[in-house]
Amino acid sequence: GAVVSQHPSWVICKSGTSVKIECRSLDFQATTMFWYRQFPKQSLMLMATSNEGSKATYEQGVEKDKFLINHASLTLSTLTVTSAHPEDSSFYICSVRLTGGLTDTQYFGPGTRLTVL
Amino acid sequence: QKEVEQDPGPLSVPEGAIVSLNCTYSNSAFQYFMWYRQYSRKGPELLMYTYSSGNKEDGRFTAQVDKSSKYISLFIRDSQPSDSATYLCAGSLGGYQKVTFGTGTKLQVIP
Numbered sequence A: 001g002a003v004v005s006q007h008p009s010w011v012i013c014k015s016g017t018s019v020k021i022e023c024r025s026l027d028f029q030a031t032t033m034f035w036y037r038q039f040p041k042q043s044l045m046l047m048a049t050s051n052e053g054s055k056a057t058y059e060q061g062v063e064k065d066k067f068l069i070n071h072a073s074l075t076l077s078t079l080t081v082t083s084a085h086p087e088d089s090s091f092y093i094c095s096v097r098l099t100g101g102l103t104d105t106q107y108f109g110p111g112t113r114l115t116v117l
Numbered sequence B: 001q002k003e004v005e006q007d008p009g010p011l012s013v014p015e016g017a018i019v020s021l022n023c024t025y026s027n028s029a030f031q032y033f034m035w036y037r038q039y040s041r042k043g044p045e046l047l048m049y050t051y052s053s054g055n056k057e058d059g060r061f062t063a064q065v066d067k068s069s070k071y072i073s074l075f076i077r078d079s080q081p082s083d084s085a086t087y088l089c090a091g092s093l094g095g096y097q098k099v100t101f102g103t104g105t106k107l108q109v110i111p
Helices: none
Strands: A004-007 A010-013 A019-025 A032-038 A045-051 A067-073 A076-081 A090-100 A103-108 A112-116 B004-006 B011-014 B019-025 B032-038 B045-051 B054-058 B061-066 B071-076 B085-092 B105-110
Touching: A004 A090, A010 A019, A019 A032, A019 A090, A019 A112, A032 A067, A032 A076, A045 A067, A076 A090, A103 B032, A103 B045, B004 B085, B011 B019, B019 B085, B019 B105, B032 B061, B032 B071, B045 B054, B045 B061, B071 B085
Parallel strands: A010 A112, B011 B105
Antiparallel strands: A004 A019, A019 A076, A032 A045, A032 A090, A067 A076, A090 A103, A090 A112, B004 B019, B019 B071, B032 B045, B032 B085, B054 B061, B061 B071, B085 B105
C-alpha cells in the first residue's frame, strides 16, 4: 500500500483568507494525486487530479482559480483554497492511486477539516 | 441516477452478527471495485478491492461482485463494535479513469 499524510488536520480561518493544505506520499512516488471534498453525510466528490510537473485537471463545476493545486514533487501536492468563504467549509482529502494489471487501489490521507467563519 | 448507489443506513446489528453491505452500479464498463471503511472525521481506509466478477476473502471480510446484475457486496463475519463506521463502495474503469464512490452505509455494531 501507500502511506499518505495531510497537514494540517484541521484549520479554522476567517472569510476572505487563503488556506493551504499539504498532501504527502510518504513511501510512494506519486506522479498523480487526487483531491476530494466531502460534505457531511455525503460521499467523496473528486475535485481535481494533481499531476506532477503539469497543470491539474479539474472536475466540472470546480473553480480552478479558487482551488489552486500545485504538485511540485513526486511526494507533495498542495491545495490552496483562495478567498475562502463559509460554503467552502468541508472535509478535504487527498489520495494516491496504484493502478495497473489487476490492481486499482487508492490510498487516502487522513483528511483536513476546514472551517471558514 | 447515481452511478453507484448505497443504502445510507444506519444499519444496526448485534456484536457477532454477519453483516451484509450492498451497492448497485450503473456503469457496465466498471472493471475494478473497492470497499473502504471510514471512521468519523477520518480519511477512508481501503478494505478490499476486486477485479471483475467473483469473490475475494480477507480475514472476516468477503467482497463479492456480480457484474451481470451490477451488484457489489461486502460481508463481515463475527462483527465487532470496532467495525462501526461508514462503508463506501466504489467502482472504476481502471487506469487513471475516475473512481466513483457510493454515498456510504453507516454501520453500528452494538456490544
